[in-house]
Amino acid sequence: MAINKSNKSKFIYTILAWGISGLIFFPILWTLLTSFKTEAEAISASPSLFMFDWTLENYRDVLARSPYFDHFWNSVIISLGSSLLGLLIAIPAAWSMAFVQNKRTKNLLMWMLSTKMLPPVGVLIPIYMLFRDFDLLDTKIGLVIVMTLINLPIMVWMLYTYFREIPNEILEASRMDGANIIDEIFHVLLPIALPGIASTLLLNVILAWNEAFWSLILTAANAAPLTAFIASYSSPEGLFYAKLSAASAMAIVPILILGWFSQKQLVRGLSFGAVK
Amino acid sequence: MGSITLKQVTKSFGKVNVIKPIDLEIKDGEFIVFVGPSGCGKSTLLRMIAGLEDTTSGTIEIDGQDATDTPPAKRGLAMVFQSYALYPHMTVRNNIAFPLKQAKLSPEEIDKKIANAAKILNLDTYLDRKPGQLSGGQRQRVAIGRAIVRQPSAFLFDEPLSNLDASLRVNMRLEISELHKSLATTMVYVTHDQVEAMTMADRIAVFNAGIIEQVGTPLELYNKPVNQFVAGFIGSPKMNFMSVKPVENDPTVTIGVRPEHLVITKDSGKWHGTVGVIEHLGSETFLHVHIDNGETLTVRADGNCDIQYGDKVYLNASPDKVLHFDAKGLTLSLAAKDTLMSA
Numbered sequence: 197m198a199i200n201k202s203n204k205s206k207f208i209y210t211i212l213a214w215g216i217s218g219l220i221f222f223p224i225l226w227t228l229l230t231s232f233k234t235e236a237e238a239i240s241a242s243p244s245l246f247m248f249d250w251t252l253e254n255y256r257d258v259l260a261r262s263p264y265f266d267h268f269w270n271s272v273i274i275s276l277g278s279s280l281l282g283l284l285i286a287i288p289a290a291w292s293m294a295f296v297q298n299k300r301t302k303n304l305l306m307w308m309l310s311t312k313m314l315p316p317v318g319v320l321i322p323i324y325m326l327f328r329d330f331d332l333l334d335t336k337i338g339l340v341i342v343m344t345l346i347n348l349p350i351m352v353w354m355l356y357t358y359f360r361e362i363p364n365e366i367l368e369a370s371r372m373d374g375a376n377i378i379d380e381i382f383h384v385l386l387p388i389a390l391p392g393i394a395s396t397l398l399l400n401v402i403l404a405w406n407e408a409f410w411s412l413i414l415t416a417a418n419a420a421p422l423t424a425f426i427a428s429y430s431s432p433e434g435l436f437y438a439k440l441s442a443a444s445a446m447a448i449v450p451i452l453i454l455g456w457f458s459q460k461q462l463v464r465g466l467s468f469g470a471v472k
Numbered sequence: 473m474g475s476i477t478l479k480q481v482t483k484s485f486g487k488v489n490v491i492k493p494i495d496l497e498i499k500d501g502e503f504i505v506f507v508g509p510s511g512c513g514k515s516t517l518l519r520m521i522a523g524l525e526d527t528t529s530g531t532i533e534i535d536g537q538d539a540t541d542t543p544p545a546k547r548g549l550a551m552v553f554q555s556y557a558l559y560p561h562m563t564v565r566n567n568i569a570f571p572l573k574q575a576k577l578s579p580e581e582i583d584k585k586i587a588n589a590a591k592i593l594n595l596d597t598y599l600d601r602k603p604g605q606l607s608g609g610q611r612q613r614v615a616i617g618r619a620i621v622r623q624p625s626a627f628l629f630d631e632p633l634s635n636l637d638a639s640l641r642v643n644m645r646l647e648i649s650e651l652h653k654s655l656a657t658t659m660v661y662v663t664h665d666q667v668e669a670m671t672m673a674d675r676i677a678v679f680n681a682g683i684i685e686q687v688g689t690p691l692e693l694y695n696k697p698v699n700q701f702v703a704g705f706i707g708s709p710k711m712n713f714m715s716v717k718p719v720e721n722d723p724t725v726t727i728g729v730r731p732e733h734l735v736i737t738k739d740s741g742k743w744h745g746t747v748g749v750i751e752h753l754g755s756e757t758f759l760h761v762h763i764d765n766g767e768t769l770t771v772r773a774d775g776n777c778d779i780q781y782g783d784k785v786y787l788n789a790s791p792d793k794v795l796h797f798d799a800k801g802l803t804l805s806l807a808a809k810d811t812l813m814s815a
Contacts (some may be wrong), residue, residue, distance in 0.1 A: 362503055363557065365554075365555050368560065369558075369559075371544045372524075372544050372549070372550060372551045373545070373574055373622070374571055374620070375545065375574055379574065383570075384559055387559075387562075388561055446567075456517045
């Protein structure tokens with residue numbers, strides 16, 4: 197009886213989980229399908245899901261019209277660069293917050309996190325002017341700096357949660373063994389926290405890869421990442437849904453593959469500290 | 473060399489004084505045990521000696537040198553933690569080698585010292601395993617191995633056996649005692665288990681609420697506790713306490729008798745009562761006797777004791793085995809008590 201009941205609820209939850217996943221995945225699937233349609237089919241009033249004339253024309257057009265690989269490399273450099281630079285700052289910050297705590301540490305963390313609640317448009321003018329004055333407009337280094345700053349609070353928070361799970365006694369043991377702060381961080385803390393650092397890095401690569409607001413405003417031709425490349429398909433002549441979908445597919449596929457292979461790591465990283 | 477001297481050492485966390493001024497002299501080569509209930513400050517004091525906690529006031533001298541503000545690594549001490557605190561990402565070999573690498577020893581010297589420690593602690597076959605693949609006892613041995621290779625002037629143990637099961641604890645207790653005999657190095661050992669304290673220590677310091685109540689050899693503490701707290705803490709099962717009616721010229725308010733000093737008979741005696749729960753341990757029997765004044769006394773009797781639950785019995789104790797405590801809980805010596813009585 198009890199087994200039947202638990203099987204029944206398991207079945208309902210499974211259906212529910214598939215339903216929600218389907219709902220989330222549907223726009224991505226629709227984009228992928230549209231990228232293989234002709235422009236006429238893409239805007240047809242009665243669109244079909246699979247029964248249409250599949251074509252690679254959109255991909256050919258997009259590759260012919262735009263330097264896709266330039267944008268791709270810009271995305272790689274900006275997302276990876278900002279995540280690595282962020283780690284360089286976030287690791288010592290999270291270390292001090294996790295292991296050299298005082299009564300204001302929690303407030304400091306909350307304040308850092310609260311900056312994520314600020315609408316980016318609120319600091320648009322000052323950042324734009326700073327970029328203009330420092331000649332950072334349309335440069336990859338400029339975008340690396342901005343992405344680092346945007347994602348730093350999340351990186352510090354994630355690493356802090358990870359570091360808090362490491363028993364202080366292990367670090368104390370290393371101090372008794374003669375390690376200085378640098379040895380302690382490099383030889384003891386970082387190797388133990390490697391899974392946490394990897395998931396922090398992954399999540400931030402994804403966040404930076406998908407970021408569009410600052411990429412669109414601060415870049416033009418030289419440093420434009422894939423998000424700006426997608427946006428370039430919404431032109432004054434109109435929206436070309438099929439080409440836009442092809443460009444979107446080409447932009448999201450690399451990160452989708454990365455996310456797929458690292459999903460275990462990501463889920464563990466994001467739920468770390470929540471469940472013991 | 474490994475003498476440690478504490479002079480008026482205190483520790484406060486905000487307004488809370490966890491260690492009130494403490495003076496203590498730990499001699500070179502001595503095995504001293506800090507024992508006391510949870511939260512009495514024994515671990516904090518050990519961490520202060522290690523340098524892992526700052527000292528609020530007072531001085532800590534190691535080998536005659538003021539080490540109060542010396543960082544942990546420079547004190548020449550090694551510590552074994554309750555949770556073993558092994559580096560989980562390193563093999564046993566690298567765990568033991570870590571302090572030696574920090575000391576910039578040559579690879580040959582490191583290998584030699586690891587081999588030596590592994591031999592002493594029976595770790596030869598585990599050197600290439602990670603801590604996660606070892607049992608609790610093996611992990612604790614690695615932690616001890618990591619401590620001994622440094623040849624420290626003193627070892628600090630912070631409740632090292634409390635994560636182990638009972639039988640392993642007895643074995644490790646013997647191993648640590650053996651180690652102390654063979655290394656002849658100062659050992660400061662923190663525990664809340666008075667059996668560990670009694671069996672291992674040269675001297676025991678009994679802690680209570682941030683102060684040391686008494687320092688002495690295990691038998692001194694057992695036979696001549698300075699107060700009711702020490703009398704109750706040392707000895708297992710713990711001492712029986714009974715309140716007594718005040719008598720003129722006798723400041724005694726409580727008397728204490730150890731379970732092993734009570735004699736149980738069915739004929740006559742000082743205290744009369746009914747036998748409650750009986751615990752048979754084979755070699756000995758513990759009887760909980762509810763005496764007529766409402767108090768319960770524990771009696772240690774022979775393993776073959778034939779007394780049953782509900783029996784009416786009498787209890788006796790030789791007067792020289794009965795301790796007297798005044799209103800402040802201090803032990804009254806028999807001589808002093810006699811003087812007062814005759815006055």
